[in-house]
Amino acid sequence: MYFLIQQRKEESEKNLKEKLKRYRKKLRESRIKEKLKEMPLNMNKYLTDAYTGGIIKKYPEDFIVEEITPEGIILEVGKSIEFKDEENWKGNFIHFTLEKRNWTTLDAIREIANRVGKQRKHFGFAGNKDKHAITTQRVGCFNVKLEDLKKVKIKGIVLRDFQKTNRKIRLGDLWGNRFTIRVREPEIKGKELEEVLNKLCKLKYFLNYYGIQRFGTTRPITHIVGRLIIERDWEGAFHAYCGTPLPYDDKKSTLARELVDEENFKEAYKKFPKAFFYERRMIKAYIETGSYQKAFMILPPHLRCMFINAYQSYLFNEIINRRFEYGFEPMEGDILIDGVPSGALFGYKTKFASGIQGEIEKEIYERENLSPEDFKIGEFGSFIGDRRAMIGKIYNMKYWIEDGSYVLQFCLKKGNYATSVLREFIEKKK
Numbered sequence: 001m002y003f004l005i006q007q008r009k010e011e012s013e014k015n016l017k018e019k020l021k022r023y024r025k026k027l028r029e030s031r032i033k034e035k036l037k038e039m040p041l042n043m044n045k046y047l048t049d050a051y052t053g054g055i056i057k058k059y060p061e062d063f064i065v066e067e068i069t070p071e072g073i074i075l076e077v078g079k080s081i082e083f084k085d086e087e088n089w090k091g092n093f094i095h096f097t098l099e100k101r102n103w104t105t106l107d108a109i110r111e112i113a114n115r116v117g118k119q120r121k122h123f124g125f126a127g128n129k130d131k132h133a134i135t136t137q138r139v140g141c142f143n144v145k146l147e148d149l150k151k152v153k154i155k156g157i158v159l160r161d162f163q164k165t166n167r168k169i170r171l172g173d174l175w176g177n178r179f180t181i182r183v184r185e186p187e188i189k190g191k192e193l194e195e196v197l198n199k200l201c202k203l204k205y206f207l208n209y210y211g212i213q214r215f216g217t218t219r220p221i222t223h224i225v226g227r228l229i230i231e232r233d234w235e236g237a238f239h240a241y242c243g244t245p246l247p248y249d250d251k252k253s254t255l256a257r258e259l260v261d262e263e264n265f266k267e268a269y270k271k272f273p274k275a276f277f278y279e280r281r282m283i284k285a286y287i288e289t290g291s292y293q294k295a296f297m298i299l300p301p302h303l304r305c306m307f308i309n310a311y312q313s314y315l316f317n318e319i320i321n322r323r324f325e326y327g328f329e330p331m332e333g334d335i336l337i338d339g340v341p342s343g344a345l346f347g348y349k350t351k352f353a354s355g356i357q358g359e360i361e362k363e364i365y366e367r368e369n370l371s372p373e374d375f376k377i378g379e380f381g382s383f384i385g386d387r388r389a390m391i392g393k394i395y396n397m398k399y400w401i402e403d404g405s406y407v408l409q410f411c412l413k414k415g416n417y418a419t420s421v422l423r424e425f426i427e428k429k430k
Helices: 002-038 105-115 146-150 190-200 222-230 234-242 251-261 265-271 277-289 292-297 301-324 355-367 418-426
Strands: 063-068 093-101 123-125 134-142 157-165 176-183 205-207 340-345 386-389 391-393 395-402 405-413
Touching: 002 222, 002 234, 093 105, 093 146, 105 123, 105 134, 105 157, 146 157, 176 418, 190 395, 190 418, 205 418, 222 234, 222 301, 234 251, 234 277, 234 292, 251 265, 265 277, 277 292, 301 340, 301 355, 340 355, 391 405, 405 418
Parallel strands: 063 134
Antiparallel strands: 063 176, 093 134, 093 157, 123 134, 176 405, 205 391, 340 386, 395 405
């Protein structure tokens, strides 16, 4: 009799745990779905009514990004440049040009680090470059032998232009980038295409939206993860990032994400393709610690920042939308950057504008129910805030038409997105 009572008690406890698990899952999924509905990407204003239509990035060769150094040197694809060694080299730092095809910057550097027997933290770079593209950039490394770097052979990666130096390369150590982008299958042809391109190429400025890359090209959800972290909803943030299948996910990752949402973490870890390096690391960390917050802490600092930065960027784009109705000529109360009005990137030391711009910023800040303390997240990181120009300048814009498509070439300063320029060309204005 005792064993029967004990068995029923255990079954009852098990059923209760299952019910609580299902309830928590339903509540969590509801919160994430609500955020997805409330926070669509909000790049919906344009400076012109003309457009060509077309598609980009059909092939990596269609999207070329060449870094421009602080000295104004363009790191041209396939071209070697001599960088002089420092005479009093102390043996610490080596810089090189990384040319890559179909690699993210982080994945490329991690693979290079593996090949030379070092950790990724031994390498530094000025900025991330697109994956589905051909890109160039300078990379610096510390305590790595030159002969080991020269031996690196990786498909889709070329290292060249080695330089012995005594300085690091840090994020932001560049002037900007030159973009050469092929737009295929435009909706208009011939003389009409030329007329529209002539009109669009007269644009000197563009709406300085943060582009889709900021939020995730195939999974635009990083800003939602950031919002959940701001709310200290670590469980929701974990499941939004590692779970929550979206329409563009492939079959294998969709299955793995479904397993995450069902809290079958061990099986999810097995099913995630190895390319999903950070999801796998986070799942493993959760299995080992039982803490969603600690699972985020295994990410490198720059990746942890990515989530909050994406949320800040989402709100900045909303500020542009609100300012659009007033225009972007300087007004009383504006804080100018390079002579143009700026918008707030909210943080724990947000510097608000005054006047109409200040009203816009404060209204969005209050709508989001934010406070300075929200951006102080302990070991995860603190985010001071900043300001960013709401319109960006386009340099050296030109185009040519060939083989039923057209090619745009232009330069942008660091931190500006080519996709924010391209949207004026290829997106149909509503």
